[in-house]
Amino acid sequence: MTDLERRQDRAPVPSGWDYAPAPEARDIVTLQERYGVFIGGELVDPKSGEHFATIDPSTEEPLAEVAQAGPKDVDLAVKAARDAYENGWSGLSPAERAKYLFRIARILQERSREFAVLESLNGGKPIKESRDVDLPLSAAHFFYYAGWADKLEYAFPNRTPRPIGVAGQIIPWNFPLLMLAWKVAPALAAGNTVVLKPAETTPLTALLFADVLRQAELPPGVVNILTGDGRTGAEIVKHEDVDKIAFTGSTEVGKAIQRELAGTGKKLTLELGGKAANIIFDDAALDQAVEGIVNGIYFNQGHVCCAGSRLLVQESIYEPVIDKLKERLKTLRLGDPLDKNTDVGAINSKQQLEKIQELVASGEEEGAEIYQPPCRLPERGYWFVPTVFTNVAQSYRVAQEEIFGPVLSVLTFRTPDEAVEKANNTPYGLSAGVWTEKGSRILSIAQQLKAGVIWANTYNRFDPSSPFGGYKESGFGREGGLHGLEPYLELDEPRAGK
């Protein structure tokens, strides 16, 4: 132990600090009692006639009823999308298409507080994250792709880009509006029309987005929004008149979709699960690295496909890193998602909470050592204490399976080769982190990691201009950047003689 570490060891732990409640006002959000499906520019009653309650996972209170869209609703939505595609949208001048997207970006900026509050209400994520991450990035995504709409011919040398048609898009519950933006913005910029299904547990910001489209005066049918559970998604995937499917979600469902689409010739992009390694070398700036570890796994309750859920620490610094990490965990504030001081919000659903509990129990059973900071959980709602597993073997389920919760598994390594081997020892390949002050080592490790996004001396950064997507069973295709356009375009060869 160095002198500095010894001093820090004796430092008083600030866990007893009390913060005054600082709740964000929720009256900025006005909810309807019951929502229909958004087809052809209007919220209409679902033909299925079915609705279900959507809740606030931090209180289990119902917020509204939303539609369980059925096969007929899917068919109507696809027809509306096809009609909008054939009769207007694909023929619109690209510069005009761009301006619609710019409008959407601006309206999202203008209404960002409202969206942020609703995102936290319906999804359970801390308001400071929905306010500072989800909303600015969602608006930025539309702004970025807006600019591409009339510049596509510059993006792919020697090719003539052309839209595909109707895109079916199925998004997850961890970043509801942001994932909507990641899907809808490039699809529209490329000249396609959309049938979008938000996640079963987080439909409300997508429905509020329908109001943004109204304000933007987007032509009816260009974007259609169907709420529902997995059955609705399956209907969209199966629908004959959908030309392209974009899915973000679990690897299991992704594989099922790939199987379902076999032989249909439909284009497909998949953004699936992950089990990212966050690698800390002994020369890393430790305090920054510990912040990176915390941001890597506890950001958004660990409901992040690229979460740094496997910590790989070089043996020589194992103890100080773990000590610092445990101290830091004591300062994380868990509770009301709408409180501006909250670091860790509610788990998104009962089902997800049970999955986390089951996997954590397996970790203890298999022999890992569990650490959870002292933390009082609210009585109602779905909550899970930030958790660290040490003494983890690579074969343990908590080191192999995606937990999608605030649970970190710690492994150690001695040499860079061992770090790379352990990091790559997973069927996934979405992301990874590397912490070291040595530049050449960053580049070498980054080169060897089989992952689509590498964060060096940082973690969980996102930007509309930065391509995102996985290797191996984490999926294929990229979202973001120039590369994020390609999944929504056919690239025709130049005509002969040209």
Added chain:
Amino acid sequence: MSRLPVRKTYKLFVGGAFPRSESGRTYEAQGQNVARASRKDLRDSVRAARGAVPKWSGMTAYNRGQVLYRIAEMMEARVAELADLSSGRAEVEQAIDRWVWYAGWADKYAQVLGSSNPVAAPYFNFTVPEPTGVVGVLAPESPSLDGVVARLAPVIVGGNAAVVLAPEAEPLASIELAEAIATADVPGGVVNILTGHRSELAPWLAGHMDVNALDIGAADGDAPELERLAAENVKRVVHGRADRQSPYEIANFLELKTVWHPIGV
């Protein structure tokens, strides 16, 4: 006085060597007995390919380009033999020129397909293409030489290793091609070529958990089933065509890696 010619035994090309099928089977094609590869040969090929990826993808792009160019050189020396086994001299010349064309791409596609990304925060952020790993290729039945080259060249120029199922009815040009490849400084295992019955091999290639991508442009009625099998480990499925030649063919078998680093003092 006439001399009895020494005939060639047509064998598989696996891991840089020319083994017979471990099954001991052959089938007759183009008047020759040709090795009829088994599932075991296929698995051996995938293992050889996986083993070759680190070395091949770790070579400099300039070096890979020179190796591809050398394949063209080696084929040029075999034009007569290759012409006999394919549709003729024109096809051979086209195949050779194709290698030269792709050889030149080795140190260029990363600049065309990669990017530097202007993120709205103090980070240096760039995207580079990397090989996806092991690629299974169902070569087109025709043209029997240039079809193989058209689908193989874009796979290996990107640093991948390939397991190729040769055209079933006309496999001889593929094995002649393998002999050119074997003398062109291509590391063993980067290209593996199996002759045999496609229906016996393709499903095992499509379902193999250590194959990352699959080019099934040449599959007929079994394409949907192969695609279903490919989903088991989320393979990248490509429907390649023998008449396609562009850097986008290379891109089909590449992953994009994006790296972030803070900018600061």
